[in-house]
Amino acid sequence: MGELLKTHQLEAFYGDFQALFGVDFTISQGETVAIIGANGAGKSTFLKCLTGLLHSPAPAITWEGRPIGGTPAYELVAQGIAMVPEGRRLFPSLSVEENLAMGAYTRRRGPWGLESVYQLFPVLRERRRAAATALSGGQQQMVAIGRALMANPRLLICDELSLGLAPLVIRELYRALEQITAAGMTVILVEQDVAEARAHSERLYCFQEGRVSLTGVSRATSIEDISLAYFGV
Numbered sequence: 322m323g324e325l326l327k328t329h330q331l332e333a334f335y336g337d338f339q340a341l342f343g344v345d346f347t348i349s350q351g352e353t354v355a356i357i358g359a360n361g362a363g364k365s366t367f368l369k370c371l372t373g374l375l376h377s378p379a380p381a382i383t384w385e386g387r388p389i390g391g392t393p394a395y396e397l398v399a400q401g402i403a404m405v406p407e408g409r410r411l412f413p414s415l416s417v418e419e420n421l422a423m424g425a426y427t428r429r430r431g432p433w434g435l436e437s438v439y440q441l442f443p444v445l446r447e448r449r450r451a452a453a454t455a456l457s458g459g460q461q462q463m464v465a466i467g468r469a470l471m472a473n474p475r476l477l478i479c480d481e482l483s484l485g486l487a488p489l490v491i492r493e494l495y496r497a498l499e500q501i502t503a504a505g506m507t508v509i510l511v512e513q514d515v516a517e518a519r520a521h522s523e524r525l526y527c528f529q530e531g532r533v534s535l536t537g538v539s540r541a542t543s544i545e546d547i548s549l550a551y552f553g554v
């Protein structure tokens with residue numbers, strides 16, 4: 322399995338404020354990698370760099386060895402990078418099915434489409450004509466995942482899937498994610514819940530104040546090491 326995406330000493334800025342410092346990250350095809358870290362550690366900023374929402378120097382991010390830093394977001398979607406954003410960001414006035422269709426705008430060829438998304442989340446088929454805002458939080462998250470899948474990405478990036486949702490719903494979402502990865506998807510998972518992150522990833526990176534404070538095989542990483550890397554000393 323080849324390396325799909327890599328960052329090389331990646332930095333990020335909001336004006337004068339530096340949010341990321343020298344982040345080296347790598348993910349191979351078919352892997353699920355978790356990113357954990359406290360509030361403000363830089364997780365979402367990192368994802369914004371990967372998806373082109375924040376500008377990066379070209380060589381700082383490579384996709385199958387080719388520099389892609391600074392590539393506009395829509396072009397990255399066309400190349401196979403799709404994100405489930407923090408807070409879902411659905412189109413409130415559109416129906417479930419219309420929201421899903423928005424994800425197919427820069428669709429690549431592949432297995433994902435309306436039918437396979439409805440097979441993954443049968444409740445969305447039942448509610449396909451409902452306004453996105455009429456759904457429960459968990460169902461809205463399903464729409465956000467489905468919309469990202471509609472583009473047939475090679476890399477699916479999820480920011481805080483479980484935030485604010487009930488345990489039963491979280492379990493359902495992670496079960497769906499397992500089906501998605503079983504079908505061959507490469508996944509980057511940002512997760513505040515360390516136990517979930519560890520259980521659902523092969524490797525993890527912990528961010529602390531814009532730096533990678535720990536990386537390793539998820540199941541081989543102890544809770545003690547994680548809490549040290551999470552909060553610092």
Ligand SMILES: Nc1ncnc2c1ncn2[C@@H]1O[C@H](COP(=O)(O)OP(=O)(O)OP(=O)(O)O)[C@@H](O)[C@H]1O
Binds near residue numbers: 358361
């Ligand atoms: N648009 C912005 N303008 C200025 N500073 C920002 C902006 N977005 C984030 N920051 C700052 O960058 C740092 C990293 O924020 P980021 O959102 O990446 O953290 P995070 O790890 O995703 O946190 P959370 O768990 O709260 O989502 C924080 O200090 C934050 O205040």
Ligand SMILES: [Mg+2]
Binds near residue numbers: 365
């Ligand atoms: Mg965040």
